[in-house]
Amino acid sequence: LVRLYGAEGVNWSGREGFFNVYRGDLLIAQLRPQKRFYSVSQTPTTETAIYQVKMGHIFLTIPEVAPDDTWARVRALHNPLVLWVWYGGAIMGFGAILNIFRPRRRDLSAPRPAAVASEETLAAPQTEKVGASTATRAVSSPPRIGGAVWRVFLSALRPGRKEI
Numbered sequence: 001l002v003r004l005y006g007a008e009g010v011n012w013s014g015r016e017g018f019f020n021v022y023r024g025d026l027l028i029a030q031l032r033p034q035k036r037f038y039s040v041s042q043t044p045t046t047e048t049a050i051y052q053v054k055m056g057h058i059f060l061t062i063p064e065v066a067p068d069d070t071w072a073r074v075r076a077l078h079n080p081l082v083l084w085v086w087y088g089g090a091i092m093g094f095g096a097i098l099n100i101f102r103p104r105r106r107d108l109s110a111p112r113p114a115a116v117a118s119e120e121t122l123a124a125p126q127t128e129k130v131g132a133s134t135a136t137r138a139v140s141s142p143p144r145i146g147g148a149v150w151r152v153f154l155s156a157l158r159p160g161r162k163e164i
Contacts, residue, residue, distance in 0.1 A: 004065070004072055012036045015065045017072060021051060021058060028053070035062045035072075056080035 007016040014036035021029040031049035038045065049060045056079050064073040 001072070001074060004069055007034060007036075009036075011040055012038045015062065015069070015072070017060075017062050017074065019049070019060055019074075021060075029058070031058075031060045033060045033062050033074075035065050052083075053078075054080075055083045057082050 002018045002020055004017050007014050014034050016032050016034045019031045029051040033049040034047040036045045046061050046063055051058045059077040061075045062072050
């Protein structure tokens with residue numbers, strides 16, 4: 001804090017602090033945060049001074065000033081990665097654009113030529129003759145949940161969705 005002095009606007013009066021911000025011995029910024037009081041609405045506010053440093057920001061505020069100007073409480077914050085909020089939004093927008101122009105998927109609800117068999121034939125055991133007796137054994141793989149069952153299940157979860 002270099003100095004604290006009075007400042008006035010059209011409908012407010014307040015105190016302004018003058019700060020020098022250094023990196024090592026090099027002066028990088030001069031910031032002027034304010035504590036304002038609006039006389040019409042009887043509302044105190046704090047005006048923040050912001051300085052951009054590489055990918056982040058330095059914030060200075062004066063949340064409280066003594067009535068006789070002998071002291072002031074100062075809050076300084078350094079958020080080094082705050083610009084990634086905006087970069088993240090741009091990356092998401094780019095992903096949305098890529099999603100719009102991607103090739104369409106195949107219709108997965110149509111049966112494939114090799115998987116035309118119904119669920120009854122997959123679940124029913126097959127018989128084969130072994131010598132004079134007839135033995136029963138399961139030849140097919142374990143039963144799978146068919147497309148119709150998945151469609152019913154997914155339509156219960158997402159009632160507005162028509163395709164899978």
